[in-house]
Amino acid sequence: MPSGRAPAGVQPGGGSAKLPPPGRARRRWRRETLPALGFLTPFLVLLLIFQYLPLAVMARYSLYDYSLFNPSQAKFVGAQNFIQVFTDPATLQSLLITFIFILGVVALVVPISFIVAVYLNGKLPARALVRTMIFLPVVTSSVVVATLWTFLLNQTGLINSLLQAVHLPPAGFLTDKHQALATIVVMTVWQQLGLASVLFLAGLQSVPRELYEAAEVDGAGVLRRTVSITIPLISRTTLFIVVVMTVFALQAFAPAYIMTGGAPEGTTNLIIYQIYQTAFQLQQPGYASAMSIVVLLFAIVISLIQMRLLRTRWNY
Amino acid sequence: MTAKTGQRSGWGRGLLRRSARMTAAGIVLAVVVAVFLLPYLWMVSSSFKDQKTIFAGLSPFSWSVFIPVHATMSNVVALFQKGIGQALLNSLIVAVIQVGGTLLVCAPAAYALTRIRFRGRGVIFGLILVTFMLPAEALVVPMYGVVSGLGLQDTLLAVALPWISSVFGLFLLRQAFEEIPIELDEAARLDGAGHVRIFLSVILPNVKTAITTLCLVTFLFSWNAFLWPLTVIQSPQRQVIQVAIAQSVAAGELPNWGITFGGAAIATVPLIVLFLFAQRFFVQGLASTGLK
Numbered sequence: 071m072p073s074g075r076a077p078a079g080v081q082p083g084g085g086s087a088k089l090p091p092p093g094r095a096r097r098r099w100r101r102e103t104l105p106a107l108g109f110l111t112p113f114l115v116l117l118l119i120f121q122y123l124p125l126a127v128m129a130r131y132s133l134y135d136y137s138l139f140n141p142s143q144a145k146f147v148g149a150q151n152f153i154q155v156f157t158d159p160a161t162l163q164s165l166l167i168t169f170i171f172i173l174g175v176v177a178l179v180v181p182i183s184f185i186v187a188v189y190l191n192g193k194l195p196a197r198a199l200v201r202t203m204i205f206l207p208v209v210t211s212s213v214v215v216a217t218l219w220t221f222l223l224n225q226t227g228l229i230n231s232l233l234q235a236v237h238l239p240p241a242g243f244l245t246d247k248h249q250a251l252a253t254i255v256v257m258t259v260w261q262q263l264g265l266a267s268v269l270f271l272a273g274l275q276s277v278p279r280e281l282y283e284a285a286e287v288d289g290a291g292v293l294r295r296t297v298s299i300t301i302p303l304i305s306r307t308t309l310f311i312v313v314v315m316t317v318f319a320l321q322a323f324a325p326a327y328i329m330t331g332g333a334p335e336g337t338t339n340l341i342i343y344q345i346y347q348t349a350f351q352l353q354q355p356g357y358a359s360a361m362s363i364v365v366l367l368f369a370i371v372i373s374l375i376q377m378r379l380l381r382t383r384w385n386y
Numbered sequence: 387m388t389a390k391t392g393q394r395s396g397w398g399r400g401l402l403r404r405s406a407r408m409t410a411a412g413i414v415l416a417v418v419v420a421v422f423l424l425p426y427l428w429m430v431s432s433s434f435k436d437q438k439t440i441f442a443g444l445s446p447f448s449w450s451v452f453i454p455v456h457a458t459m460s461n462v463v464a465l466f467q468k469g470i471g472q473a474l475l476n477s478l479i480v481a482v483i484q485v486g487g488t489l490l491v492c493a494p495a496a497y498a499l500t501r502i503r504f505r506g507r508g509v510i511f512g513l514i515l516v517t518f519m520l521p522a523e524a525l526v527v528p529m530y531g532v533v534s535g536l537g538l539q540d541t542l543l544a545v546a547l548p549w550i551s552s553v554f555g556l557f558l559l560r561q562a563f564e565e566i567p568i569e570l571d572e573a574a575r576l577d578g579a580g581h582v583r584i585f586l587s588v589i590l591p592n593v594k595t596a597i598t599t600l601c602l603v604t605f606l607f608s609w610n611a612f613l614w615p616l617t618v619i620q621s622p623q624r625q626v627i628q629v630a631i632a633q634s635v636a637a638g639e640l641p642n643w644g645i646t647f648g649g650a651a652i653a654t655v656p657l658i659v660l661f662l663f664a665q666r667f668f669v670q671g672l673a674s675t676g677l678k
Contacts, residue, residue: 109498116551121517128528211610235447321523373519
């Protein structure tokens with residue numbers, strides 16, 4: 071429409087030359103900025119309300135002693151909540167437990183999923199079937215995974231029944247304070263293995279075939295090719311998987327809520343569960359917000375690493 | 387002569403290698419079936435058994451635990467009497483709002499970021515990118531404060547609404563939009579089309595794969611979400627399916643295994659069937675989610 075009207079009203083080189091900047095700015099406003107705002111506004115409004123506003127609310131909560139039942143009686147306490155995060159033994163234990171949990175999950179998922187990906191990338195039959203089966207837990211909710219494993223691991227559950235069948239003593243798993251955390255690490259590995267394997271598989275498939283052919287000509291065996299070609303070339307994928315698994319493990323909640331309630335002796339009291347309990351059971355959202363900020367800062371550091379990786383992902 | 391023997395031994399070695407490969411594949415398959423498939427089989431078959439039959443198969447162990455021999459529908463009946471139908475419906479409503487809302491909000495935003503060259507694009511993109519780093523589960527406490535402030539607590543809308551401005555959805559669509567040649571826009575513009583028409587009739591019809599992927603993955607996330615619905619919904623009649631399952635195993639009382647398994651199976655099996663039919667979309671979509 072505007073392009074059709076312009077030649078009729080404006081002489082070439084005439085009036086339009088007098089005020090080019092305002093005219094161009096207005097046209098730019100009408101043709102670009104205005105529609106862009108129209109297209110973006112719904113997204114941005116929701117983003118501000120549900121991402122940025124909670125950040126501000128969280129920062130404010132963290133400085134107050136506060137109850138969800140009685141918001142009007144909030145009392146300013148300054149850094150008290152943050153001091154409490156780093157002095158309260160239960161919270162410190164929870165942070166430590168979460169850290170060990172993350173380390174355990176990453177240390178197991180990375181090598182196992184690498185081996186699975188090498189298998190999926192090979193020529194053996196039934197690969198598609200294997201991929202489908204290991205991906206089942208990825209599309210299963212964490213609630214159902216935790217429920218299923220609660221029964222698998224129960225004193226009278228399937229795993230102890232199988233142990234008994236081969237004349238081994240039953241294991242305590244979730245009720246034994248030396249086994250509970252390791253048990254939920256194993257469960258989380260089971261849950262995430264499919265995703266990590268698929269990510270590794272994509273990494274493997276991006277390694278140029280010629281490199282392997284050249285190495286084969288030079289007489290390098292399978293192990294040698296894996297160590298000298300595959301592992302260095304997919305190191306970015308590996309780091310990416312480490313980050314994804316770290317952030318997933320950091321946010322784990324269902325295992326503690328459904329399987330253990332944080333017991334025995336707080337050994338499975340993951341930080342998100344501790345935050346949930348503090349805010350909604352103990353009614354201390356101020357203190358819970360201070361904990362959340364600590365978790366958030368940790369996640370941001372991890373994510374910054376990831377963004378650096380993603381930006382340089384395609385340059386070998 | 388030498389060539390012939392060489393050929394024969396090569397053939398023999400090939401056969402040996404083939405059988406070794408079949409054996410290796412068989413072992414891998416057996417392990418994967420045992421570790422990944424049997425737990426699901428146990429869950430589904432136990433859904434059709436009463437408490438006594440479940441435990442009878444476990445002590446001593448018998449293979450019948452994986453097969454519903456004396457199948458009973460009593461668990462399913464009990465679940466629907468306890469209101470699982472309502473919980474399923476609630477989850478479905480939330481998922482539909484979330485999938486529809488995500489598309490409605492993310493697709494135009496992705497269009498603006500890829501197809502319109504406006505001032506401030508970089509700033510807005512940065513503003514969006516930053517939220518990619520925020521772990522959703524750590525924001526639950528202040529998010530509850532925001533939702534209560536809006537008067538939305540204890541509503542199904544509040545379960546879905548905060549996740550509609552999905553950065554993952556925006557990135558997925560943005561990537562797909564960028565693959566459409568800009569010449570198509572220019573041709574449409576010459577025909578007098580504005581941004582709305584280009585968006586609706588040039589861009590959207592060309593990104594069906596990305597839209598399908600986004601719908602399926604968003605549905606999955608919504609259906610499987612737990613901590614947020616647990617926090618925001620208090621009324622039992624508005625509870626979503628995952629919270630209903632979680633509460634049936636809650637520590638303290640002895641759960642009825644058959645009923646709990648039944649609930650878990652009803653919530654999971656339809657999704658698994660969907661996954662089997664649309665595996666490509668799920669795998670690609672989830673692999674590209676990265677953080678969220």
